[in-house]
Amino acid sequence: MAVQGIVVQRGVGPRGVGAPALGQGSARAWSDAFQGRERELERLRCALHMLSQGDPARMLVLGETGSGKSRLLDEAVSNASPARVAILRGRALEFEMDRPFGVLVDALDLRVDSLDPHRAALGRLVLRARDPARAEERHNLVRRIVELVDSLCCTGPLALLLEDMQWTDVMSATAVGAILEALSERPLGVFMTSRKLPFNPAAHDLLERAHPEVERVELDALPSDAVNALVRSLTGGQPSPRLARLVTGAGGNPGLVITLLDGLRDDGMLTVMGETSDTDTTEPPASMHTVVMARVSRLPDRCQDLLIVAAVLGEPLEVAMLAAAVGRSVIEVLADLRQAMAAGIIAEVDGILGFRHELVRVILYKQIPASTRSIFHRRVDIALRIAGAGATVVERWQTLTKAEREVVRHVVAGLSNREIGQRLFVSARTVETHLSHVFAKLGMSSRVELTGAVVRAEAVRDRPADKPGASSNGKNGHI
Ligand SMILES: Nc1ncnc2c1ncn2[C@@H]1O[C@H](COP(=O)(O)OP(=O)(O)O)[C@@H](O)[C@H]1O
Numbered sequence: 367m368a369v370q371g372i373v374v375q376r377g378v379g380p381r382g383v384g385a386p387a388l389g390q391g392s393a394r395a396w397s398d399a400f401q402g403r404e405r406e407l408e409r410l411r412c413a414l415h416m417l418s419q420g421d422p423a424r425m426l427v428l429g430e431t432g433s434g435k436s437r438l439l440d441e442a443v444s445n446a447s448p449a450r451v452a453i454l455r456g457r458a459l460e461f462e463m464d465r466p467f468g469v470l471v472d473a474l475d476l477r478v479d480s481l482d483p484h485r486a487a488l489g490r491l492v493l494r495a496r497d498p499a500r501a502e503e504r505h506n507l508v509r510r511i512v513e514l515v516d517s518l519c520c521t522g523p524l525a526l527l528l529e530d531m532q533w534t535d536v537m538s539a540t541a542v543g544a545i546l547e548a549l550s551e552r553p554l555g556v557f558m559t560s561r562k563l564p565f566n567p568a569a570h571d572l573l574e575r576a577h578p579e580v581e582r583v584e585l586d587a588l589p590s591d592a593v594n595a596l597v598r599s600l601t602g603g604q605p606s607p608r609l610a611r612l613v614t615g616a617g618g619n620p621g622l623v624i625t626l627l628d629g630l631r632d633d634g635m636l637t638v639m640g641e642t643s644d645t646d647t648t649e650p651p652a653s654m655h656t657v658v659m660a661r662v663s664r665l666p667d668r669c670q671d672l673l674i675v676a677a678v679l680g681e682p683l684e685v686a687m688l689a690a691a692v693g694r695s696v697i698e699v700l701a702d703l704r705q706a707m708a709a710g711i712i713a714e715v716d717g718i719l720g721f722r723h724e725l726v727r728v729i730l731y732k733q734i735p736a737s738t739r740s741i742f743h744r745r746v747d748i749a750l751r752i753a754g755a756g757a758t759v760v761e762r763w764q765t766l767t768k769a770e771r772e773v774v775r776h777v778v779a780g781l782s783n784r785e786i787g788q789r790l791f792v793s794a795r796t797v798e799t800h801l802s803h804v805f806a807k808l809g810m811s812s813r814v815e816l817t818g819a820v821v822r823a824e825a826v827r828d829r830p831a832d833k834p835g836a837s838s839n840g841k842n843g844h845i
């Protein structure tokens with residue numbers, strides 16, 4: 367029940383992360399102080415303050431899983447400012463998308479066993495309305511729910527926290543829309559959270575189309591100083607360069623950072639020496655695989671397969687190359703990529719497609735045996751030969767050392783740094799160093815770019831007119 371002056375939260379834990387959220391690992395003794403997001407927090411607190419003065423508020427917090435949407439709400443409502451605002455909180459669940467009124471049942475306690483007889487009566491109506499034969503009763507119920515919320519606002523400011531609205535069912539979306547419209551003058555705050563690109567039409571209607579007056583707060587990647595502070599508060603030390611590199615792979619997602627650190631700690635791979643926290647590994651811990659694969663497994667099988675191939679090909683993702691590697695049309699690949707973008711796994715930055723988090727790419731990469739990886743590279747090679755591109759790499763190629771050429775040859779064959787290291791009897795790090803020199807000399811930034819350039823050079827060389835001796839400088843790009 368909404369009681370003035372008391373913060374009532376339902377269906378969520380003390381941190382508001384009842385979902386199998388990233389970062390909820392084993393019992394952690396570390397402090398997980400809130401980091402960064404000052405402006406976003408200020409906006410929410412400001413809205414709550416205005417609400418406590420009787421002004422309405424409507425906000426939508428957008429961000430990918432683990433970006434800190436629930437935590438931001440926790441922080442906003444946790445301090446004294448909303449002391450005179452009653453808070454009701456509910457969460458939409460992925461597996462309840464076809465259960466009418468799910469998130470509102472949670473937030474408003476519309477259950478048959480509710481202690482409040484009025485809500486218990488509404489709870490019975492919800493149960494009846496869930497019967498497909500009584501679907502026509504649902505719209506009547508929307509009206510009753512609006513009336514209930516209206517009556518709650520009569521006793522004082524009310525904040526309705528509705529989480530994970532990307533999973534909302536149609537009737538909840540309809541009812542929330544009706545509440546926003548009918549109670550726009552009331553001391554009512556509607557604070558919703560959702561993933562960035564809703565792929566649920568009901569959520570899309572509610573969040574994107576119908577209510578442009580809802581203020582949007584977008585949670586992008588946490589800046590690196592805030593991520594560093596998070597690592598410090600969780601481990602007690604400043605991250606070493608190696609740990610920092612791994613943490614960077616989390617792409618500023620605090621949930622992923624916490625999952626990573628939890629996993630490293632559980633595996634005994636996290637050490638704190640003096641002021642520095644360090645790790646011996648350059649690989650994400652095994653426990654992260656489960657978290658990442660659980661996230662990917664929500665996507666259709668075809669899309670998952672595409673992502674695994676994309677992880678093998680590396681970045682930047684080129685749709686034509688991906689299509690060539692999986693033997694499908696560009697249109698089909700684009701449709702799957704769009705789903706992966708909606709799930710926050712692929713992102714477009716400055717017009718370039720890539721994995722949102724390098725850690726996710728590395729984990730997907732590991733899903734495919736090394737022997738199979740080269741198949742995809744070969745398919746791309748063939749496609750590029752057919753496309754027949756220029757041979758810009760040829761001149762610069764002459765500047766590479768023998769060891770660097772060896773590394774390139776293996777990269778083109780689709781081997782990872784570790785695998786190349788094993789073949790050349792050097793460490794993966796040495797391979798990495800060679801590769802960084804190669805990239806610098808050839809003016810490139812990725813394995814795919816390198817592979818493509820080498821293949822193009824070979825294609826040019828293999829054309830009769832361009833055979834050594836026939837070309838302008840008599841040189842070739844032979845590896
Ligand atoms: N700014 C932050 N500072 C510290 N920890 C954070 C921050 N944002 C999120 N977290 C932590 O990261 C994890 C995931 O956050 P959560 O709010 O559940 O993400 P979301 O609701 O967006 O899926 C939680 O353990 C949360 O406490």
Ligand SMILES: [Mg+2]
Pocket residue numbers: 382383385387435436437529530
């Ligand atoms: Mg959440």
